[in-house]
Amino acid sequence: MRKSKTETAETRRRIVDLAAQTFRSNGIAATGVAEIMAAAGLTHGGFYRHFDSKDQLVAEACSFGLDDMVRSYRSASEGGRERFVKHLQSCLTPAYRDDRSGGCPLVAMGSELVRADAATRRGASNGFQELIDEIAQWLPAKSRREARDQAIAVLTGMIGVVTMSRVVDDARLSARILRAGKDEIGRRFGTNPPRRRGSVRRRRRG
Amino acid sequence: MRKSKTETAETRRRIVDLAAQTFRSNGIAATGVAEIMAAAGLTHGGFYRHFDSKDQLVAEACSFGLDDMVRSYRSASEGGRERFVKHLQSCLTPAYRDDRSGGCPLVAMGSELVRADAATRRGASNGFQELIDEIAQWLPAKSRREARDQAIAVLTGMIGVVTMSRVVDDARLSARILRAGKDEIGRRFGTNPPRRRGSVRRRRRG
DNA sequence: TGTACATCAGTGAACGCGCGTTCACTGATGTAC
DNA sequence: TGTACATCAGTGAACGCGCGTTCACTGATGTAC
DSSP states (O other), rough: OOOOOOHHHHHHHHHHHHHHHHHHHHHHHHOHHHHOOOOOOOOOGHHHOOSOOOOOHHHHHHHHHHHHHHHHHHHHHHHHHHHHHHHHHHSSSSSHHHHHTSSSSSHSSSHHHHHHHHHHHHHHHHHHHHHHHHHHHTTOOSHHHHHHHHHHHHHHHHHHHHHHOOOOOOOOHHHHHHHHHHEEEHHHHHHOOOOOSSOOOOOOOO | OOOHHHHHHHHHHHHHHHHHHHHHHOTTOOOOHHHHHHHHTTTTTHHHHHOOOHHHHHHHHHHHHHHHHHHHHHHHHOOOOOHHHHHHTTTTTTTHOOTSSSSHHHHHHHHTTSSHHHHHHHHHHHHHHHHHHHHHTSSSSSSSHHHHHHHHHHHHHHHHHHHHHHHOOOOHHHHHHHHHHHHHHHHHHTTSOOOSOOOOOOOOOO
16 A cells, blocks of 8 residues: 555645644644544555654644745745735635635734643744744835844734734624724725725835 | 532632632633632532522633622723823733733633524623723724724733733743734824823814 | 665554543432422 | 531543544565566
């Protein structure tokens, strides 16, 4: 039953991907190794051919999910400031809120990451910093430091907004939380209220 | 072995209190009924004399923790605006961050509450709204509605800030996240930067 | 290129363990008279 | 107020179950010659 090297690598990647999805939608502690393997069309016994432990998979799944986020931010950045702000705001929509298996691991597993092992928190920290850098470059501020501080406020704000929009059991309130978050982004980047297209692009000085 | 009515009520209250602490520090899924009962100096068998299920305890523990938060906000409110802002900012300190068994359930169990049962999410939503009301009354805004939207941004921001300050494994970054959050509160309430005591209170125009 | 053999991805049974929940039992409390 | 009995808070063993992890086994792949 041995598989070729490429097949093995592909299987491993698929397990990490499915784990990232399952951990995000059901939580880390509530998701079993067997459940993930079954999602990959495998039995649980083979798990340890690929990973040392569930914790190792958690760490890789978290980093994998964050890499996806970073990639999407970078890709949006390439479209310029306005495109980037739009992308940020697209993370504060009902569609994003309702896609629980996708999106940001920091939102979906936030309170569980607090208690995760060293490797997982390392990956989470790195991902967080990369997202901060991506956001900071588009924020008008006196200094690089100030831009980063503002970026921290933006990202933590988004994390809190999406988390609470999911927690709350009242649809109207949930929508309002998202809207408040979106407006907040607009205000901060100076694209609020939405003026006509082709709006000003300011660049940080210093 | 039967206990008096008052003893029984007191025991129940103690179980809920300890559950609130344990769920916050270790997470909901990762905490067993037996662990909580042991913390209360009891064996797990007696649990079902007080509660129908673990889920019921989760709901009560979450509401209990949020009631505590609401009480502390109200108490701070009685000291006036400046006192209230100070109180909000005290939630964005290393001491608060490091007290994992205390503090806000929305922070400590956020991503798990998303998947909690109806009663728990009901309680979480109510607590969230009460906190919003408390914050909104101190925010200068054109309308009640606008004040509430700003309050939503403030509270979700705080939730994201404390969560990430706990997730991140770099002490410097963690402190910086807290500081950014604190400054953000100051800016929003117009008490930033800290001028000499008796600082200016600005009111939004319009 | 063909052959012989080591490697190892995946299977499925089994490990010890802790989970949420149930239950027969104990004995102090609450209640009816 | 005193007595008889029902109630029920708490105990500790037991329930079925799923967890993370291990292991003997299978058979295709990779490798050495």
